[in-house]
Amino acid sequence: MAAFEKRFMEKTANKWNDRDYFRQKPGKYCLMNKEKKKKELDEAFKAEDEFKLVVAESEKKYKTKLDPHVYDLVDHVTNLKGLKETLKDMGIDLKKVPIGRLTLDKLSRANSILAEIQRLLTTQDKKSQISTLVGLTNDFYACVPHDFGFKVPAIIDHLLRVKEKTK
Numbered sequence: 684m685a686a687f688e689k690r691f692m693e694k695t696a697n698k699w700n701d702r703d704y705f706r707q708k709p710g711k712y713c714l715m716n717k718e719k720k721k722k723e724l725d726e727a728f729k730a731e732d733e734f735k736l737v738v739a740e741s742e743k744k745y746k747t748k749l750d751p752h753v754y755d756l757v758d759h760v761t762n763l764k765g766l767k768e769t770l771k772d773m774g775i776d777l778k779k780v781p782i783g784r785l786t787l788d789k790l791s792r793a794n795s796i797l798a799e800i801q802r803l804l805t806t807q808d809k810k811s812q813i814s815t816l817v818g819l820t821n822d823f824y825a826c827v828p829h830d831f832g833f834k835v836p837a838i839i840d841h842l843l844r845v846k847e848k849t850k
Contacts, residue, residue: 710818713825735763774829785827793826794849801845816840823848 688699696708707713747754759765775785800819803812820839827848829836839845 709822710814738763771830774831775827789826793823796823796826797839797845797849800839801842804840804842804845813838813840 691697691699694712695705695714696711697705702714705714749757796819800816800823803815803819816838820836823839824836837844839848
């Protein structure tokens with residue numbers, strides 16, 4: 684048990700006995716409540732399915748009086764399938780995080796992490812900042828999940844990558 688507690692402290696910077704009051708530190712692992720996450724994901728998938736049903740029913744019930752060009756524009760903006768394809772092209776894993784679970788708080792946190800990475804890249808030497816960049820990159824990928832398959836996730840260590848992720 685002592686070896687486990689020591690390893691837990693190394694990986695998380697928290698004591699095992701204080702796990703009920705766990706505080707995530709940058710660059711360290713965090714605890715996950717799997718049951719809570721599963722319930723949240725199930726609710727998000729259910730909400731997404733309900734949304735699809737409402738859209739399908741309204742398309743059958745109501746015919747549009749909009750000009751075809753305006754209708755195409757509105758349809759393109761509100762197209763859930765197109766949004767999913769765009770997010771997939773960006774590397775965001777929709778199986779792990781459906782669209783409903785990507786909250787404004789998570790996006791704002793991810794944006795602040797990217798701002799911190801950009802600040803580091805413009806002010807410090809690369810060799811002295813690599814460990815900090817790895818931690819911040821991990822935090823970013825925790826906020827906005829990506830699907831890398833079996834590839835190792837790329838460290839966000841260049842201003843072009845920061846710009847791409849900010850977009």
